[in-house]
Amino acid sequence: MRIFLMQRWSAVALLVFLTLHMVVVHYPPGHIDVSRVLERLDNPLWKAIDIAFLVAVLTHALTGAYMVITDVQRFNVYKRALAWVGVVAGVLLFIYGTQTILAF
Amino acid sequence: MYRSTGFIAFVLRRLTGVALVIYLLLHMWVIGGINGGAETFNERMEFLGKPFFRLLEIGLLAAVVYHGVDGIRLLIGHYFQVTEYRRGLFYAVIVVSGILVIAGGVPILLFALE
Amino acid sequence: MATNGSVPTVTIRIQRFNPDVDKKPYLQEFQVKAPPGKTILDALHEIKEEQDGSVTFRRSCRHAICGSCAMNVNGKHMLVCDAPLREHLDRKGVLTLRPLAYLPIIKDLVVDRSSFWEQYQRVKPWLIPPENIPEKEFRMSPAEVAALRDAEHCIMCGACYSSCQVIALTKQYIGPHALLKAFLRVLDPRDSAPAARLADLDRGDGVYRCHTIFNCIDACPKGLNPTEAIETLRKLVIKRQAFEAARAERQRRLDQPIEVVGEAPALSGGE
Numbered sequence: 001m002r003i004f005l006m007q008r009w010s011a012v013a014l015l016v017f018l019t020l021h022m023v024v025v026h027y028p029p030g031h032i033d034v035s036r037v038l039e040r041l042d043n044p045l046w047k048a049i050d051i052a053f054l055v056a057v058l059t060h061a062l063t064g065a066y067m068v069i070t071d072v073q074r075f076n077v078y079k080r081a082l083a084w085v086g087v088v089a090g091v092l093l094f095i096y097g098t099q100t101i102l103a104f
Numbered sequence: 105m106y107r108s109t110g111f112i113a114f115v116l117r118r119l120t121g122v123a124l125v126i127y128l129l130l131h132m133w134v135i136g137g138i139n140g141g142a143e144t145f146n147e148r149m150e151f152l153g154k155p156f157f158r159l160l161e162i163g164l165l166a167a168v169v170y171h172g173v174d175g176i177r178l179l180i181g182h183y184f185q186v187t188e189y190r191r192g193l194f195y196a197v198i199v200v201s202g203i204l205v206i207a208g209g210v211p212i213l214l215f216a217l218e
Numbered sequence: 219m220a221t222n223g224s225v226p227t228v229t230i231r232i233q234r235f236n237p238d239v240d241k242k243p244y245l246q247e248f249q250v251k252a253p254p255g256k257t258i259l260d261a262l263h264e265i266k267e268e269q270d271g272s273v274t275f276r277r278s279c280r281h282a283i284c285g286s287c288a289m290n291v292n293g294k295h296m297l298v299c300d301a302p303l304r305e306h307l308d309r310k311g312v313l314t315l316r317p318l319a320y321l322p323i324i325k326d327l328v329v330d331r332s333s334f335w336e337q338y339q340r341v342k343p344w345l346i347p348p349e350n351i352p353e354k355e356f357r358m359s360p361a362e363v364a365a366l367r368d369a370e371h372c373i374m375c376g377a378c379y380s381s382c383q384v385i386a387l388t389k390q391y392i393g394p395h396a397l398l399k400a401f402l403r404v405l406d407p408r409d410s411a412p413a414a415r416l417a418d419l420d421r422g423d424g425v426y427r428c429h430t431i432f433n434c435i436d437a438c439p440k441g442l443n444p445t446e447a448i449e450t451l452r453k454l455v456i457k458r459q460a461f462e463a464a465r466a467e468r469q470r471r472l473d474q475p476i477e478v479v480g481e482a483p484a485l486s487g488g489e
């Protein structure tokens with residue numbers, strides 16, 4: 001249940017964040033260089049939004065990948081190990097991503 | 105294999121989902137270039153600026169849009185009794201995604217061909 | 219359809235497999251007459267009696283109620299005893315019969331449904347009545363009966379189970395048939411253990427393994443809707459304690475005339 005619900009709420013959050021992200025960051029398409037990102041991320045609110053986005057997307061991606069793998073009977077026996085791999089990967093990626101966002 | 109619109113939707117959702125996870129890791133690595141200084145960041149960005157990657161981006165856009173719109177369809181299914189319209193909803197997802205991809209893809213294409 | 223006099227002849231391709239001799243299944247063609255009103259099961263009987271006695275299939279009631287004759291006809295699951303031969307021909311006028319998918323083949327069109335039945339047992343498909351049963355008849359409101367009516371029509375044919383893409387991936391998933399049965403018991407006002415039933419479904423291989431593919435609705439020969447039942451169960455799983463409390467309250471007046479008319483979820487929607 002926990003994984004299912006995590007995937008749903010993160011899906012809803014992504015719907016909001018991803019739309020925002022596509023419109024603000026990638027539209028109109030153009031060459032992105034540091035200055036353009038720096039300008040936006042100067043605002044702490046944007047930093048907070050990006051970190052929330054990161055949490056949602058990592059939750060969604062990792063629960064999704066976990067679902068895809070554990071759906072297969074042969075791999076389902078490893079579900080405990082896979083869940084831990086997911087948690088660890090999530091924490092590491094969160095640290096790496098947050099570091100990136102704060103570096104700007 | 106029991107073929108149906110639901111089956112096609114499921115396969116597309118899985119493929120786009122997995123592709124997006126792989127992309128996400130790549131994306132984080134590229135942006136993470138900033139940790140190595142503005143130089144590294146711009147270098148990695150430059151690399152992705154090639155027209156080839158620009159065109160791949162349209163595929164990426166298609167994957168995100170399809171996956172997202174299909175996700176909305178599933179979320180609707182959780183809260184409303186819409187199984188009767190399952191085929192229509194699937195076609196609606198295809199049409200809506202198609203429109204969004206064209207709307208977003210044309211500017212990318214123009215930019216790539218610049 | 220080649221016409222022979224007034225009665226056309228059609229080609230039926232049957233997937234054959236005898237585990238003792240064959241390495242893998244193959245298709246064998248037969249020709250049968252197709253007068254109006256003849257069912258696919260009639261044709262199978264004819265082939266077995268007149269052309270090849272080794273053709274193997276299951277059937278019992280011939281009235282679309284035992285569920286044993288479910289198989290795949292030109293890509294769709296159906297009860298062949300209830301399927302007129304002429305109505306299901308493909309564009310070339312051919313019928314291709316295969317066993318139910320994703321299950322081990324015992325011989326020809328007969329599959330091993332043990333996993334189907336094991337999962338069915340898992341939901342305790344029987345009614346668990348309250349402890350102090352009144353010595354009177356139980357009364358249910360029309361809405362309460364209507365909510366159960368569709369789920370009650372399941373004949374355990376296995377068509378939904380063998381069309382489900384998740385079952386194709388894992389037999390650990392409980393399956394649409396078992397969840398539909400669980401729905402039937404959980405929503406029955408006479409059942410006294412909905413919370414325990416729902417707790418058992420609150421697992422990775424229970425109600426959350428469904429990926430809303432809708433194949434079960436497409437496949438069900440009775441036009442039932444396991445997907446909607448699963449969606450209902452998912453909501454009830456979360457609030458099962460409150461649901462059980464309401465059930466206990468409801469059961470205190472099982473023998474009394476009904477004045478409550480709650481809105482019941484309708485479970486139709488298949489075609």
Ligand code: HEM
Nearest residue numbers: 011014015061064065118121122124125128172175178429
């Ligand atoms: C627009 C926002 C998005 C929405 C509304 C959304 C919605 C959903 C939903 C509802 C599911 C559940 C499917 C199921 O249980 O069968 C799902 C699965 C999944 N999503 Fe997303 N998603 C979005 C964006 C993303 C992104 C950006 C990624 C990649 C990082 C992603 C990766 C996945 C994966 C890997 C799965 C598992 C595939 C599966 O279960 O079939 N999603 N998504």
Ligand code: SF4
Nearest residue numbers: 372373375376378438
């Ligand atoms: S729900 Fe329909 S398809 Fe599934 S076992 Fe029951 S009658 Fe057969």
Ligand code: FES
Nearest residue numbers: 279280285287299
């Ligand atoms: S023979 Fe009983 S359902 Fe077809």
